[in-house]
Amino acid sequence: MTIRAVVKGIGHYLxxxxxxxxxxxxxxxxxDEWIKARSGxxxxxxxxxxxxxxDLATRAAQAALADAGLEAGxxxxxxxxxxTADLTFPAAATIVQAxxxxxxxxxxDVQAVCAGFVxxxxxxxxxxxxxxxxxxxxxxxxxxxxxxxxxxxxxCVLFGDGAGALILEAETGTGTTADRGVLSxxxxxxxxxxxxxxxxxxxxxxxxxxxRMQGRExxxxxxxxxxxxxxxALDKIGLSGEDVTWIVPHQANLRIITATAQxxxxxxxxxxxxxxxxxxxxxxxxxxxxxxxxxxxxxxQGDLIVTEAIGGGLSWGAVxxxx
Ligand code: UT7
Numbered sequence: 001m002t003i004r005a006v007v008k009g010i011g012h013y014l015x016x017x018x019x020x021x022x023x024x025x026x027x028x029x030x031x032d033e034w035i036k037a038r039s040g041x042x043x044x045x046x047x048x049x050x051x052x053x054x055d056l057a058t059r060a061a062q063a064a065l066a067d068a069g070l071e072a073g074x075x076x077x078x079x080x081x082x083x084t085a086d087l088t089f090p091a092a093a094t095i096v097q098a099x100x101x102x103x104x105x106x107x108x109d110v111q112a113v114c115a116g117f118v119x120x121x122x123x124x125x126x127x128x129x130x131x132x133x134x135x136x137x138x139x140x141x142x143x144x145x146x147x148x149x150x151x152x153x154x155x156c157v158l159f160g161d162g163a164g165a166l167i168l169e170a171e172t173g174t175g176t177t178a179d180r181g182v183l184s185x186x187x188x189x190x191x192x193x194x195x196x197x198x199x200x201x202x203x204x205x206x207x208x209x210x211x212r213m214q215g216r217e218x219x220x221x222x223x224x225x226x227x228x229x230x231x232x233a234l235d236k237i238g239l240s241g242e243d244v245t246w247i248v249p250h251q252a253n254l255r256i257i258t259a260t261a262q263x264x265x266x267x268x269x270x271x272x273x274x275x276x277x278x279x280x281x282x283x284x285x286x287x288x289x290x291x292x293x294x295x296x297x298x299x300x301q302g303d304l305i306v307t308e309a310i311g312g313g314l315s316w317g318a319v320x321x322x323x
Contacts, residue, residue: 004173004181005128007323008135009070011063012164012291013056014045014278021157028153035157040254044160044279047143052086054095056163057141060287061100064137064165072100075167076133078107079124081116081140081283083312084147085109088203096139105133112189113197114250114311116140116283121168121307121319122185128170139165140283147199149210158252159211160279164287177237180302180322186233187317193221197312222256222310226318227263230308233318241265243304248293250309251275251285260308272298282311299323 020043021032035041047056057080065071078100080093093107112119117140124136141163148156173179196217201209226249234240241264249257251274261271272293274285281288286307293299303323310316 002173002175002179003129004171004179005125005136005168006171006181007321008167008169009064009066009068010164010166010287010291010294011060011067012162012288013059013063014162015047015051015056017046017048018043019046024153024157027150030153030157039158040275041158041279042276045162046145047161051143053082053084053141053143054086054092054099056143056161057092057096057139057165058099060141060163060165061096061137061139064167068167070135070167072102075102075135075137076105077124077127077136078102078105079110079120079136079138080107081110081112081120082142083111083113083116083282084143092141112311112315113313114252114280114282114285115309115313115315115317116311117286118185118307118309118317118319119187119315121182122187122317124168125182125185128168134170136168137165138168138287139163140285140287142282142284144211144280144282147209147211152210154215155211155213158280160281162278162281162284162288164284164291166287166290177239177322182319182321184233184236185317185319186229186236188225188229189313189315191313193314194312196221196314219253219256221314222252223259225310225316226256226260226308229316229318230260230264230306233320234306237320239304239320244306245270245303246293246299246305247271248286248289248305248307250311251278251289252280285309
């Protein structure tokens, strides 16, 4: 008997305010054309004053519960991938737990920046397989707008806010790759590259700080490492790019998404792309894309999906699942 962690519901939430590329032209030496051409981004959502990461995460989690036909009391654990928690502690996941009305189970945050959702999904799968939990709410939620240096055109035009959530539930499978649920994962970090993408502040340095990125270098690593990690995750279960129905990539840059799909020999028609509307929402980008992909009618039950992401650390990884 094989236990599988199967997706039972999904949902997302985006803040109301939409910021179009053209808005940056008033204060920065940039243009809609440059942002679109270099990143594929056209607009992003920005959280309202006072709206926190746990607020966005709660809305996404409620949408996932509704989609699954479940109630908060049915959930055993909340794992929230974020680098922009409301407070230094407690974990934003515990705030979400309380907001949902959950009075049992456990909740914690995972911090692997843009790779956070992939790391959280792999962790949730491990907990289900080990019998620690039967139903896990896995959320990616961020308010990266709070980390922007709005005078730095090389970073502030790229990021946005949002949240996505899915519910994994233990089910009995056959042990083959025909099973629904998480089938494999591949996680990596290399802290030698931590200076390529980081926030220049934190509790130990008495500051909040701003996001700093050597974009060109991160781009180089992304193109090289994303296809490799996706390949590794597929290879572990004897599958390849040909078997993939949808790549659901981290949405940082359309050029990275395209190059990765090419390296995986998966046509762009089989890639869920939302970067034009959301920008880079870090750990929220994959669950957002999964939820939007399902709502668009792209993702259907039985599809083989590869999620892959890279971000600060550097940390990167991939999860293969059958929807
Ligand atoms: O989610 C975590 C992972 N993050 C990523 O995956 C991001 C990876 N990096 C990227 O997506 C791309 O490197 C960027 C979109 C950040 C930049 O694109 P690029 O093609 O690598 O451009 P570049 O950094 O090489 O900059 C080209 C030029 C520079 O001018 P010079 O030095 O050639 O004169 C920049 O100063 O574009 C300039 N530039 C801008 N111009 C107009 C940088 N930002 C802007 C801007 N508007 N917003």
